[in-house]
Amino acid sequence: MTTIDVAPAADLRPDEVALQDAGGTLRGTMRSWAPVKISKERIDAEIDRLAACPTPPGGRRVSLLVHPESTGPGPGLAPGIQVAIEVLTPGERTTPVRQNAGTVQIGIRGRGVVAVAGTEHVLEVFDVASVPAMKPHEFRNTGDDLWVRLSYSNAPLLAKLGVHYVEELTSSAPVARPDDEAGAGSGRGTAPDLPIGTEGARLRGYEHIVDSEVVQNAPLHWPWAEVSQHLTSEVGDGKRPILAYYNPATERRCGATHNFFVTAMVVPPGKPSANVERGHRHTSVAINYHVRGTGHSVVDGRRIDWKAGDLLLSAPGWAEHTHHWGPDGLAAFTVQDHPQQIGMESLVWQEEIDGPVLALGSEAGQTGYIGPREAG
Template identity: 40%
Template sequence: MSTSYLSPSIIDSRTFRPRDNEMWPAHIVKAAAITEAVETLKLGAAGSNGRREGLIAHPASREPGIGLAPSTAVSYGVLLPGEKTQPRRTNASSFSIGIEGSAVAYVDDRKFSIAKWDGWNTPGMRIEVLENKTDKPFIYVTYSNAPFLQKLEVFYEEYNPPEASHISQTPEFADKLAKRARAKDMAGKPRVVGDTGAMLLPYEHLIDPDFIESRALHWRWEDVAPHMGLVRSLSQGYNGRPLWCLYNSATGSRNGTTFSFFATMTSAAPNFIGPVHRHVSSAINLILEGSGWSIVNGERIEWEAGDIMLSAPGWSPHGHAFGPQGAIVLTIQDHPLHIGAESLIWQEDLKNGPILSLGAQAGFETNISEFRKAE
């Protein structure tokens, strides 16, 4: 049946069927290819923005918004000794991790000394600068939600913004804000209409919403590492995942590292096998240490230290198994983005389990009580 129009620009839905979802296949980039790219990035001059970065493109990815997953751009960056990037701010948010060497990350009024496996977030519209004060190259990986914004045609980026554009609150600025008269307060509180919980909200609330400041945070590996043994101790029989989420409390019940992604550090014991499950959020695994294999949509993929892969395309059945030495894996997943959109459906048991909307209803349980007493 051909699509018909009721009038110009109005399609008759009785004759129109949107295309089916295009499920991306898993995709792995091996450590050797990454090393080759990084060595090439070290050559020649940095870009006009002071950066040397390589963007990983999934074979199914198309403009607008090139990424390793539909919502997620992954870039490998190199900062040579003495180099400093141009101040940049964008409405995209990001999480980055140091891979080799060290550097300083400046995010608005915060300064972080970044070492190997240290992670940090850069909230949207915060000015970021990276500087290498050492005599060795600094290698890092950045995960950004820029493709999501580019697909919406609303991505914003600028370099060398005016000093006044720093928006993190100093104590003085916070005090000034607390004392100001707000138009939203003059406009009044929400008004209840009817008996179902529906309300009316004045315009002033829309342009000056209450907020929780999302600041740049630093997860030092030396601070995180002592906690990894606790999750690694989970033996066969645990039906959850042996990981810690690098949590940013500003994200609240979204349980995110940013408002779009969570970053988790998995430390799996030798020969640990995780359950097969699926979710609409996409997951990207960076193998920091160890080896193993994954089954994604029925395809077996071997991985080892230094590899990066789209390990869980949205709604693809997948499971991961760890080798005889175990593994440490960084996972980036657009879980919080879907919670905010009320679209995060998840299924733990593919044979008989329910499909739940996480963040909108009670979720799943694990058997953690068999391994650990409540704290």
């Protein structure tokens, strides 16, 4: 097994730390990246280019969609989100790996197997699958066509922290632990757990740190053939236009992975676009992949036209945005780093641009059903 890209630390003296006077008013930093679009034509051309290349090491025919403002470690389409086009030709497979980034996979052409720690799912077009962090996994094209996926990862965030861990493996089977390690010895069950004061503070033995409670995170699969039955297809059919792909491991953070939520939104042909002049904004970042219809988004006053097959950074963090569709309605997948931000208590949301600023997940949020005036 090989750990990849372990760079040595800089050769600094231990006392080379700057002291920076930060007295005065506490100031935040809110700077939205510009909204960008990767057109269907560019995506298709890149798929062709990847398919024509000699097989790269690891079998990974991969292109990252890199925002022009992306700098430093971890190139991404947003500061903390990597979006990749991943291609396998018929019969190809990737080398098994595990990594501490979790990914969402959306099939956009062909079919293949997502094999994760002994579980196998066949990913068809518009199916969604989760690949949890540190689970051995590989991808195999089992079809006759190119197999193409959009892969969303939190790797840029980890790279900026200097801790994106990747390990090559010989198989995608679960990594075995010696019997004398797994579950042996004294764990948190026998460790001290003591109340301090009367407001909930506690003291705990170190076993609680190194033998953390495990929340099982199974690799999940949402076939489009099943998901689409729950989404509206005709005006007036009473079905919801937007639904979230939920992985119970994410608990109240409502994600498909611990980092990302995925939603599918469908607007039937003939349903008029919502007549909204102002949008909403949130510290989470939304990336839309359009699969049907045409329309435009307005992001911090900039209009971006889109059509089926286009992928947009449609809601950079804290950028006001609205989305508008044409007579054919729309269908789109939205991926957003909402669960990750709830985990940090950093998800600030302003539904009405002159309304209250809410901390979703740590105080009461929107109540009642909020009409989907937009996707993402």
